[in-house]
Amino acid sequence: MDLAALADRLRRITVEITHDGHGVGAGVVWAPELVVTNAHVIHGPRVLVRGADRHPREGLVVSADRAADLALVRVRGLDLLPAARGTDGGVAVGALIVALGHPLGVPGAVTRGIVHAVGAITPGGRAWIQADLKLAPGNSGGPLADAGGRVVGVNAMIVGGLALAIPVSEVRLFARSTGVPVP
């Protein structure tokens, strides 16, 4: 697989999330008709979700955890296959990673970088995948994937030029905690 094929694969599991003209975020297809994103991307019970076909569909927020900064959205009729997922253990410092999202409104943009470090930024803080990778507003909620196209994190914020992503294990715990049957 080359980078173009990897980007294509990620475009098929990444959605765009908007509210009536309010900002733009990204989401990852986690299970059939279910999308995970950042809670800070969500500003109400309903969102507008677009897949790579750009067809707008209504998304209903199933659960949003502000502390974890994660949300689960149900999108009826979303015909996208769920993302392949990696494991936290597969994320080595220096490994190639790719983010897909809609930075500054550019739909389906790919950026590449490496894992900078894994763990807390400050002692006792929450664990992040810290990536040496360019993110911008519009990447939030989108996938961070390894070189094999497996999602290893959900991009959440930029601190001091570093991209911070929520590790996939934490996303899995959150998805299960919602009570919605997800794998």
Place this chain on the structure above:
Amino acid sequence: MDRLLDLSDQLAAAVQRAGQSVVAVHGRPRVPSTGIHWRPGLIVTANHTLQADEDLTVTSPTGESARVTVVGRDPGLDIAILRASESAVPVAEVGDSNAVRVGHMVLAVGAGPRASWGVISAIGAASSRRAESDVFSLDLRLYPGFSGGPLVDARGAVVGVNTSGASRHLHLAIPANAVNRVVDVVVRHGRVPHAYLGVSTQQIPLPEGVRAEGEAGRDRAVIVVEVQPGSPAAAGLLVGDVILSLDGVAITDPLDLRGALRPERIGQRVTASVLRAGRVLEVSLTVGERPDRAR
């Protein structure tokens, strides 16, 4: 075979390999810098990250702390060399930085290990301060604490020492071969001696006639305003001489002169091209070691 996965594995292996020889250097408040176990017992770091000469410690990748002492500082290259008495940290594999080309993929490794990735964007003097040694300009991000850490090639060999400079805006690496020359001097002398000629200089615009003969675009040189008695310069330079170049390297300001006087040149002959009384002369001088407490 999957090229992307292979590349990813190779980058991660390079970080892991280089990271074994990397220590955190506690020489300033807050963010520690990075150091490299360069030769047995000698740790190289960025000079600007050591705010004092005393009470310095390093932390190994496995978390052990050790006291270190400063063996020498080379502010011109922004390199400092520390001595650690005993260390379980493996010595870094230092590569040949002459093999590095513009466009080569490189990694910067900080204590942790932490890493960033990019390419060599240019090779050459980034500023007049480093006339004698080319530096690598990097298209990669040096995060806080990365100064003093290794620039690593795709195989994991150390090809340079990263520094953001005191300004924190630069993204540079001092080539490993230049660092080796300083380390060689330290091994031989037990310290970094400072080379000098014994002149004070000021920048001046070159007179029109001389400018025409010089290289294109060069319109400045330095004028000698003081010659210290008994210094190397006293053997051949006079107050009022205009130094145009040293061993063919153009001198356009006093920092060029300082940059050209590397520690490893002490004892060597250099030829200064000098404008005196309207004529250009070649003056041969022997680079000396600046005595302590002399300016």
